[in-house]
Structure formats: structure tokens, C-alpha cells
Amino acid sequence: MATLQRSSVFKEPSRQTVRSRRGWGYRALSYAVLTILGLTMLIPFLWMISTSFKPLSEILIPRFMPIEPTLDNYRYVLTETELPRWYLNSIIVALISTISVAFFDSLAGYVFAKYRFPGKRIIFVVFLSSLMVPTEMLIIPWFIMSANPVVGGTWIDTYWGIAFPGVITAAGIFLMRQFMQGVPDELLDAARIDGVNEFGLFWRVAVPLSLPAIGALCIFNFLGNWNAFIWPLIITSQREMMTLPVGLQFFSTESGSDWHLIMTGASLSVVPLLIVVIIFQRYIIEGIALTGLKG
Amino acid sequence: MFNLTLARKKVIWAYIFLAIPIVFFAYFRIYPTIFAFQMSLYDWNPLAEEQEFVGTGNYEELFEDLGKERSATRKAFENTALYIIIGMPAQLLLALAIALMLNEIRFLSSFYRVLFFLPFVTSTIAIAWVFRILYERQGFINTMLEAFSLPTQPFLLSPNQALFSITAMVVWQGLGFAVIIFLAGLKQIPRIYYEAAEIDGATRWQSFWRITFPLLNPSIVYLVVLQSISFLRMFAPVYAMTVQGSGGPLNSTTTVVLRVVREAFDSNNYGYAATLTVVLFVIILVITVLQLRLTSRQID
Numbered sequence: 001m002a003t004l005q006r007s008s009v010f011k012e013p014s015r016q017t018v019r020s021r022r023g024w025g026y027r028a029l030s031y032a033v034l035t036i037l038g039l040t041m042l043i044p045f046l047w048m049i050s051t052s053f054k055p056l057s058e059i060l061i062p063r064f065m066p067i068e069p070t071l072d073n074y075r076y077v078l079t080e081t082e083l084p085r086w087y088l089n090s091i092i093v094a095l096i097s098t099i100s101v102a103f104f105d106s107l108a109g110y111v112f113a114k115y116r117f118p119g120k121r122i123i124f125v126v127f128l129s130s131l132m133v134p135t136e137m138l139i140i141p142w143f144i145m146s147a148n149p150v151v152g153g154t155w156i157d158t159y160w161g162i163a164f165p166g167v168i169t170a171a172g173i174f175l176m177r178q179f180m181q182g183v184p185d186e187l188l189d190a191a192r193i194d195g196v197n198e199f200g201l202f203w204r205v206a207v208p209l210s211l212p213a214i215g216a217l218c219i220f221n222f223l224g225n226w227n228a229f230i231w232p233l234i235i236t237s238q239r240e241m242m243t244l245p246v247g248l249q250f251f252s253t254e255s256g257s258d259w260h261l262i263m264t265g266a267s268l269s270v271v272p273l274l275i276v277v278i279i280f281q282r283y284i285i286e287g288i289a290l291t292g293l294k295g
Numbered sequence: 296m297f298n299l300t301l302a303r304k305k306v307i308w309a310y311i312f313l314a315i316p317i318v319f320f321a322y323f324r325i326y327p328t329i330f331a332f333q334m335s336l337y338d339w340n341p342l343a344e345e346q347e348f349v350g351t352g353n354y355e356e357l358f359e360d361l362g363k364e365r366s367a368t369r370k371a372f373e374n375t376a377l378y379i380i381i382g383m384p385a386q387l388l389l390a391l392a393i394a395l396m397l398n399e400i401r402f403l404s405s406f407y408r409v410l411f412f413l414p415f416v417t418s419t420i421a422i423a424w425v426f427r428i429l430y431e432r433q434g435f436i437n438t439m440l441e442a443f444s445l446p447t448q449p450f451l452l453s454p455n456q457a458l459f460s461i462t463a464m465v466v467w468q469g470l471g472f473a474v475i476i477f478l479a480g481l482k483q484i485p486r487i488y489y490e491a492a493e494i495d496g497a498t499r500w501q502s503f504w505r506i507t508f509p510l511l512n513p514s515i516v517y518l519v520v521l522q523s524i525s526f527l528r529m530f531a532p533v534y535a536m537t538v539q540g541s542g543g544p545l546n547s548t549t550t551v552v553l554r555v556v557r558e559a560f561d562s563n564n565y566g567y568a569a570t571l572t573v574v575l576f577v578i579i580l581v582i583t584v585l586q587l588r589l590t591s592r593q594i595d
Contacts, residue, residue: 026399026499027399027400030396030397030399030400031400031403033392033396034393034396034397034400034407037389037393037411038407038410038411040467041410041411041413041414041467041470042410043435044414044422044425044426044429044467045413045425047425047428047429047435048421048425051428060433062433062435062438104315104316104319107312107316108312108313108316110312111309111312111313115305115306115308115309115312116302116305116306116309117305117306117309117310118306120309123313123317126320126325127316127320130320130324130325130328132576132579132580132583133324133328133576134524134528134572134575134576134579135528136528136530136552136555136572136575137327137328137331137569137572137573137575137576138323138324138327138328138331139555139556139559140331140334140555140559140565140568140569140572141326141327141328141330141331141334142323142327143559143560144330144341144565145327147341164323165323167319168315168316168319168320170320170324173316198304198305198308198312199308199312202312223416226418227416227417227418227419227420229418229419229420229530229531229534230530230531230552230556233534234556234560244418245418245419245420245421245531246420248418248420248421248424249420249424249534249535249540252424252535253539259428259431262424262428263424263425263428265421266421266422266424266425269418269421270417270418270421270422273416273417273418274413274416274417277412277413277416278409278413281409281412282405284412284416285408285409285412285475288472288475288476289475289476289478289479290479292476292517292521
């Protein structure tokens with residue numbers, strides 16, 4: 001079965017022979033340069049976090065550690081602003097689309113991998129070619145469609161309105177098709193003879209065998225939705241319906257030079273996700289290396 | 296007999312399973328694409344009762360704007376080209392250097408890999424605001440410059456420096472993705488090649504140009520295309536790092552997508568905005584087709 005776990009891209013090959021003879025100078029230089037560049041990667045995060053613990057009086061003092069660290073910024077941002085609400089909105093929207101993508105992308109991928117039916121090729125090609133149309137081209141039509149939808153009232157300022165462009169993805173269908181092709185036909189036929197219905201074959205045979213791929217798809221999709229900006233910016237106008245990135249943009253614009261508050265908002269939106277990413281890093285990095293997906 | 300009915304049953308099930316995705320793609324992808332093309336042929340204004348058909352009028356206006364020295368549209372296209380020309384090579388060169396170094400070391404290598412990867416998964420808006428504050432007159436970077444007795448810089452406040460400052464942030468953020476793709480490409484090059492080259496007395500430099508570089512070509516082509524397209528679609532960093540999301544100072548950082556959003560949602564100029572997106576689509580299509588041509592030639 002083609003699964004993410006088995007084909008580990010980053011399994012270290014034995015390169016002892018080459019490495020040992022070639023000078024340690026290269027390695028020392030690599031460590032030095034990587035450390036400097038690595039620090040450049042970390043400094044903005046560290047500066048953000050340290051500023052979030054500084055009182056207003058200290059934000060212009062060029063000093064890394066706060067002199068009198070305070071939690072007041074966090075207290076203020078969490079109680080006096082809509083940030084907790086934006087958090088909730090982001091979680092809801094990301095969950096809606098991730099659950100939907102996990103189900104429909106897997107199902108469509110399964111059909112394209114395991115069924116033969118007239119029009120299969122053309123449907124698949126049409127789905128995939130939609131990847132070539134940039135989101136930016138669709139936002140104006142989507143906005144008009146959302147303002148005057150075929151069902152329901154307006155979709156503006158609703159969770160469905162924010163989420164609908166991402167509830168089924170062509171990239172995900174393609175990814176799942178690749179993985180589902182690894183599900184053995186004999187297994188499906190055996191289950192079919194045992195009287196399992198067609199949906200049961202998908203749900204109880206194909207899905208359990210593709211869980212690593214579905215997991216990777218879910219992580220990418222969640223990250224992508226969590227950080228999405230242009231569409232949530234356009235489809236929301238009320239503050240209480242904004243997602244975290246959109247809310248943070250407005251909050252920051254209003255806070256002007258209150259750097260400590262902006263950095264507190266940024267820390268709150270970045271740090272929890274960073275922790276999750278660090279826990280799953282190996283999995284995420286391998287997923288990207290394997291699929292070339294850009295999250 | 297049994298097989299025939301089963302095959303037919305499976306066809307029906309396939310369509311049942313695909314029903315919702317087909318409706319979704321038809322209504323939310325294909326129809327809006329056609330709608331955008333159609334809108335570009337109208338003087339589309341959401342406030343108007345009826346939309347006036349103008350044929351190629353929007354396209355003519357667009358090309359006129361491209362000819363005008365100071366028009367925002369021309370500036371947007373010039374800047375977008377600059378972002379690609381500066382940002383894409385900078386990102387790829389840095390990422391390749393980092394990947395080669397990461398490939399060299401073993402101890403702590405996964406730690407460094409995560410370090411370069413973290414910015415890629417964080418929200419662009421949060422990162423953009425962090426950089427905006429780092430770039431401030433009395434921000435971290437200017438403080439560092441002062442500490443080394445170097446002149447402080449205006450960065451985002453200067454029409455000459457703002458574009459570069461934003462590019463630096465985008466390069467910083469996207470680096471990790473390119474590093475991962477390069478690392479995956481490097482791991483696929485068989486070690487034996489290097490060992491053979493070493494036995495033949497090749498220097499490291501020669502090994503790089505004769506083995507690594509040619510065999511890394513698929514990764515390079517892939518990243519050139521992907522990163523060019525993402526710079527082409529640049530919006531969020533500029534929106535967050537310029538005052539009021541204006542693409543300023545003096546339109547010096549504005550991009551095509553920023554113009555699309557401004558024309559459509561600030562000026563209600565949907566027709567013109569749709570025309571800009573059609574042009575964007577055509578450019579992306581050309582890049583993608585070129586990539587397919589390039590990569591398929593390699594296979595032959």
C-alpha cells in the first residue's frame with residue numbers, strides 16, 4: 001500500500017564512506033552558516049513574543065528581554081477585543097472545510113481510482129484543470145453569487161460563505177486518487193462478495209487503508225484554511241464574523257503604534273499553531289516532500 | 296450476466312458518489328470562471344440596474360493604462376514583475392544553499408529543518424505585522440544598524456525601499472517550502488555517483504555542477520514555476536505591510552491582485568477588475584504550459 005509513513009523521504013542513507021573522507025571544514029562551515037540563517041528565522045518570532053510581554057513604556061527601549069514583564073497585554077487582548085471570537089470563527093471555518101474535504105476528496109479520489117464509467121477521463125481532467133484558474137479570478141463572481149445566492153439569504157458574513165470555496169479541492173482529489181489506487185482490488189472484491197455495499201467498500205475498506213494520506217490532506221487543508229486571507233477579507237464585513245487573519249489585520253490597523261498589543265495578537269494567533277506544527281513536523285514535512293503540495 | 300449487472304451497478308454508484316463534487320465544480324469553479332470572462336466584456340457595476348456590454352472596451356482601457364507613465368495599473372504590473380525577478384531567484388538560491396548545507400550535516404539536521412520550515416506555516420498577516428514593526432524607524436533592524444554605527448533606513452516608508460523590504464519578508468517566509476522540495480530532490484540522487492566522481496578525482500565544485508545541478512533540474516523547474524506563480528498572485532503581504540493596505544508609498548509596492556481588489560471592492564469597477572484577473576489567468580496558463588513542455592521534454 002502506498003502510504004505516507006512507509007515511503008519515508010528523509011530516511012538517512014548511509015553516506016559514511018563519502019563523508020568521512022571529505023574534510024570536516026565543509027561541515028563546520030555548514031553549521032556556522034546554518035546557525036546564522038537559523039537565527040534569522042527565529043528572531044522575528046522571538047521579538048514578537050518578547051514584545052508581547054512588554055508594557056507600553058518599554059516598547060521603544062531597544063532591549064530584547066522585557067525589564068518588567070507583564071501579562072496585561074494578554075489580559076487586554078483576550079477580554080477587551082474580539083480576538084477570542086475570531087479564534088472561534090477560524091476554528092469553525094477550518095473544521096467545516098477540513099471535514100468536508102476529508103470526506104468528499106477521498107470519495108471522489110476513490111471513485112476515480114477504482115471505478116470505470118463513461119466520462120471518467122473528461123470529468124477528471126475538468127476537475128484538475130480548475131487548478132489552473134487562480135482564486136483571484138473567482139473572488140468577484142463568488143462575491144456576486146454570495147450576495148444573491150440560489151438558496152438561502154445572503155452568504156456574506158456567514159460561516160458557509162467563508163468556507164464554501166474550499167469544501168472540495170481538486171488537489172486533494174488528485175492526491176487521494178493516487179493513494180486509493182494502492183488499495184488492492186482483490187480486497188474490495190472479497191468484501192463485495194461478502195455482501196458489503198458500495199459505500200461500505202469505500203468507508204470500511206478504502207478509507208481505513210488510506211488514513212495516513214487522509215491525515216496529511218487534513219493537516220494541509222487545516223493550515224491552508226487557517227491562514228487564508230483574501231476571500232475571508234472580502235466575504236466578511238461584520239467584525240464578529242471575521243477570521244483570525246482578517247481580524248488581526250483590522251485590529252493592528254486600529255492599534256496603530258501600540259506595538260505591544262499587535263505583537264500580543266500576533267503571538268496568540270501564531271504560537272498555538274506553531275506548537276502543533278512542531279509536534280507533527282516530521283509528518284507535515286514528509287507530506288510536502290512527497291506531494292509537492294503548497295499547503 | 297452477473298458481471299454485466301454488477302458493472303452497470305458500479306457505473307450508477309460512481310455517478311452517485313461523484314454527484315456532489317460534480318455539482319460543486321460546475322457551480323463554484325467552472326461557472327465563476329466563465330462569469331469572470333463574461334464580466335470582463337461588460338462595464339460591470341454591481342450598483343447599476345443593467346450591465347452595459349462594452350466588448351473589448353475594458354481590455355483597450357487596460358492597454359491604454361499600461362502605456363501611461365504614472366497609472367496605478369502599469370505600476371502594479373511593473374511591481375509584480377519586480378517581485379518575481381527579485382524574489383524568486385533570491386528564494387531559490389538561498390533555499391538551494393540551505394538544502395545543500397542541511398544535506399551535509401547529520402547532527403541537529405532535523406532541528407534546523409524545522410527552524411527553516413516554521414515561517415512557512417505561520418499566518419502571513421501575523422508575520423507581515425511582525426516585520427512591519429521590525430522595520431519601524433525605531434524598530435529592531437534600525438536599532439541593530441545603529442549599534443553597528445550604520446545609517447538607519449526608512450524601509451517601508453521609502454518608495455525606493457518598500458518593495459525590497461516586502462520581498463525580503465516574503466522570501467523569508469517561503470524559504471522553508473523550497474528547502475523541503477530541494478532536500479527531497481537531493482535525497483533522490485544516488486550516492487554512488489558522488490563516490491564514483493570522487494574516485495575519478497572530481498572536486499566538490501565539479502560534483503555540484505556535473506551531478507547535483509543537472510539531476511536537481513526537475514525540482515528547480517517545479518519551484519521556479521510555483522514560486523513565480525505565487526509572487527504573481529501576491530496580495531496579503533502588501534495589504535498588511537502598507538498603510539491602509541494601499542500598496543504605497545506612491546503605489547511603489549502595489550500588485551496586480553491588490554489592484555483587482557481595489558478596483559472591484561472600493562471602486563465598484565467589476566468589469567475592469569475582472570479584465571485584470573483574465574490577464575493574470577492567461578499569464579499563469581502560459582507559465583504552466585511552458586512548464587509542461589519543459590518537463591515532458593526531459594522525460595523524452
